[in-house]
Amino acid sequence: MRIDSGDYLISVQYIYVDGTPLTLNPNLLLGGVAAKLSTMVPYTVLHTDIYNALAQSFTLKAEV
Numbered sequence: 001m002r003i004d005s006g007d008y009l010i011s012v013q014y015i016y017v018d019g020t021p022l023t024l025n026p027n028l029l030l031g032g033v034a035a036k037l038s039t040m041v042p043y044t045v046l047h048t049d050i051y052n053a054l055a056q057s058f059t060l061k062a063e064v
Contacts, residue, residue: 008037015050017057024053 003009012035015022028047036045046054 006039010035015054018061022053022057024050
C-alpha cells in the first residue's frame with residue numbers, strides 16, 4: 001500500500017467472487033494500483049477493467 005496525496009493506493013493480487021477467481025489481464029495486477037481508497041471520496045475506486053469483471057461476476061452469481 002502507498003499513500004499519495006491523501007489517497008491509499010492498494011495493489012491487488014487476487015479477486016475472488018464466491019470462491020471463483022476473476023479472470024483478469026495479469027498486467028492490471030502486477031505492480032499496478034488496482035484500487036484507491038481516498039480520505040476525500042467516500043468510496044473505493046477500481047480500475048475500469050477490474051470493476052467490469054467484478055460486476056459481471058456478481059451479476060452471473062446473482063442470476064443462479
